[in-house]
Amino acid sequence: MFPSDLCEMIGRMRIKDLGVQVEWKKRVDRIADLFLFTCSGLGLLLATVYDTWLIAIGTGGLCLIAYYAVKVLLPHRSLHHYVLSAAGGIYMALYIYQMHGMFEMHFFAFIGSAYLVVYQNWKVQIPMAVVLMLHHALFGYLQFIGMESVHFTQLDYMTLQVFVIHVLLATFIFVLCGLWAHLFHRLGQSHIQQSFEIGRLEEANIQKDDLLRLHADLRTSQKVNKDITDSIRYTQRLQQALLPEVQLLRDHFAGSFVFNRPHSIVGGDFLWFRQMGRELLVACVDCTGHGVPGAFMTIVATDLLNRVAREQPDQPPGIMLQMMAAEMTQCMGMERTDGVADGMDISLCRIDLVNGRLQFAGAMSPIILATSESIKVFKGTRHGLGGHVDPNQETFATHEIDFAEGDMLYLFSDGYTHQFGGSKDKKFSRSGLLALIKRIHNLPVEEQWTKVGKAFDDWKGAQHQTDDSLLVGLQLKSASAASPSVMSSAA
Amino acid sequence: MALSSLWRRIGKPAVQLRSAAAVLVLLVSASGVGTLFWYMDWIYSLPTDVPKDYNSVETGSLMDLGDNPDSVSGKPMFLNFFNPRCACSRFNVPAIKALVADYGGRVSFSVVAMLPDDDDQYTEQDIQRMLGEEVPVSFDRSKATACGVYSTPQAVLIDAEGRLFYRGNYNKARYCSAEATNYARMAIEALLGGNAGLDFAALPSYGCSLPTCVK
Numbered sequence: 001m002f003p004s005d006l007c008e009m010i011g012r013m014r015i016k017d018l019g020v021q022v023e024w025k026k027r028v029d030r031i032a033d034l035f036l037f038t039c040s041g042l043g044l045l046l047a048t049v050y051d052t053w054l055i056a057i058g059t060g061g062l063c064l065i066a067y068y069a070v071k072v073l074l075p076h077r078s079l080h081h082y083v084l085s086a087a088g089g090i091y092m093a094l095y096i097y098q099m100h101g102m103f104e105m106h107f108f109a110f111i112g113s114a115y116l117v118v119y120q121n122w123k124v125q126i127p128m129a130v131v132l133m134l135h136h137a138l139f140g141y142l143q144f145i146g147m148e149s150v151h152f153t154q155l156d157y158m159t160l161q162v163f164v165i166h167v168l169l170a171t172f173i174f175v176l177c178g179l180w181a182h183l184f185h186r187l188g189q190s191h192i193q194q195s196f197e198i199g200r201l202e203e204a205n206i207q208k209d210d211l212l213r214l215h216a217d218l219r220t221s222q223k224v225n226k227d228i229t230d231s232i233r234y235t236q237r238l239q240q241a242l243l244p245e246v247q248l249l250r251d252h253f254a255g256s257f258v259f260n261r262p263h264s265i266v267g268g269d270f271l272w273f274r275q276m277g278r279e280l281l282v283a284c285v286d287c288t289g290h291g292v293p294g295a296f297m298t299i300v301a302t303d304l305l306n307r308v309a310r311e312q313p314d315q316p317p318g319i320m321l322q323m324m325a326a327e328m329t330q331c332m333g334m335e336r337t338d339g340v341a342d343g344m345d346i347s348l349c350r351i352d353l354v355n356g357r358l359q360f361a362g363a364m365s366p367i368i369l370a371t372s373e374s375i376k377v378f379k380g381t382r383h384g385l386g387g388h389v390d391p392n393q394e395t396f397a398t399h400e401i402d403f404a405e406g407d408m409l410y411l412f413s414d415g416y417t418h419q420f421g422g423s424k425d426k427k428f429s430r431s432g433l434l435a436l437i438k439r440i441h442n443l444p445v446e447e448q449w450t451k452v453g454k455a456f457d458d459w460k461g462a463q464h465q466t467d468d469s470l471l472v473g474l475q476l477k478s479a480s481a482a483s484p485s486v487m488s489s490a491a
Numbered sequence: 492m493a494l495s496s497l498w499r500r501i502g503k504p505a506v507q508l509r510s511a512a513a514v515l516v517l518l519v520s521a522s523g524v525g526t527l528f529w530y531m532d533w534i535y536s537l538p539t540d541v542p543k544d545y546n547s548v549e550t551g552s553l554m555d556l557g558d559n560p561d562s563v564s565g566k567p568m569f570l571n572f573f574n575p576r577c578a579c580s581r582f583n584v585p586a587i588k589a590l591v592a593d594y595g596g597r598v599s600f601s602v603v604a605m606l607p608d609d610d611d612q613y614t615e616q617d618i619q620r621m622l623g624e625e626v627p628v629s630f631d632r633s634k635a636t637a638c639g640v641y642s643t644p645q646a647v648l649i650d651a652e653g654r655l656f657y658r659g660n661y662n663k664a665r666y667c668s669a670e671a672t673n674y675a676r677m678a679i680e681a682l683l684g685g686n687a688g689l690d691f692a693a694l695p696s697y698g699c700s701l702p703t704c705v706k
Binding site: 049050051052054055058059062063065066069073076079083093097100157354 | 509528
């Protein structure tokens, strides 16, 4: 158990104890209400005997006012307990007076003292004892010096000895009740302490059970996680089997590199390659999402590309993309609002290395051509493939581009340019990529590959990778004209 | 009203202010209780007001109570002027019973119920239930005038010759709570002992005024 948890638990227990104490105080106050009103009622009842209404109502009312005023004014103090104690003494004096010194009324002191035990505080006995002493001393003295109408006792006479015994008995009762109150208080404290201990043990048991359950859950989760990871790794092997082998690029281009950094084990970005006679079809595809969902989309995209290349091999890339869009809409139910809205960005190139001609069509995906004189960006259309878009309205322009032997062609997904990082936590951006290409396009592809990876890592730093990232560099020169050089990386 | 809502309405004063208010309330209450006890003692320490048209009847006067056969039986006669609505009268019931028990054979006891004409709640049986079955009860208030009685409870002792021997309180104080000043008993003892004894005539009357109980 963590120390913070322990502190929290102890805090809860104390609050629980405080709750018990508050509840106990409320209960005691309710009993006090009953006691006070009973005493006042008894005063009224006794008033009927000798018509002592004025003193019964006056004294009872003043006791009630004093008690409730103090309780309202100082609710969090226990002063009203002491007021009630003093009121008990006053009620006794009242009853003695009302019954004109009836000796039995003195016994009310014992009842009051016994009642005060409920407060479990021996000090509460003191005000009542003081009132009693004052009353007995004053009224006893007045009666015995012969003052008329002082009603203290109906006994014919009370000697000093009797008076002393009377006081001693009263003192004994008060001491005894005070002792009981003190013992009850200690017992109560002990009970609370035991409750606290029991509660603490129960809490500890609950914590232990929670930990055991968490441990079991964790083990289950670990197993499930391992199963899922194994599945994904297997999917990775399947995906890699679908992607063009690096060897194919090496067979056709004098130099090339592939920087492939999926967001997860498997990703939604992939490079597609097909030889169509003397021409080469190359596509850089960025499927929606990443991870397993992206990987599933790559299967769909690969199938579509293969089918279009097989069925319409001579169409320009723009038409091929349009056909792909139509196929995709049909097969994935995208014409329906409840169908799959996922799609892909794609840059598709038909390259004739012999004649130095290149056809390009892009769906939300550009290419960069770096020649000895300039770095050019050819933009695709402003919409991707798929989603809830009318395929009949979609058109993909085909760019006709001439290039010189040895120029560098770069295809890339937006994962590279959208990567957050740098000192201001901004996107790498297309301008950043252009600046990078400007620096490296004349370098050997091996160095370019290294620098592209380093630039990405440096920019990303400790940041989380934003998306799948794919960047392909192709040296537009036939492999037969130079010794082939291909680099590939995949994290 | 809940305390919290009360504080919300009037704004919770500072603890010092509330403590001072609590002390003030306690002082006022304690003073009030003390004053009440003192006031009650003061009120009951005063003798009953003498009526304006009061005619004092001197000790030794020959009494003519007419209808009382005991006046010629040779026994002293003890009249208890009693008002069941008077707290003092009720309080003295045990003392009267004690006198009847002690001197019933030698003194003829009777009760004069002092009730207003329109008060017919108490019957002879009611009074006897309170004071003793064997004690005759009269509702003739003129006996009070004849004896010079103007309050309750009052004791009147008439000797065997029909002369007023004692008229006054049962006790020095309003209530019979002090044996040392149990004047009624002392008067009987004095009469039976042939001793003129004490000068009871100077004692003022205490108790409830007539015919209705004022205090």
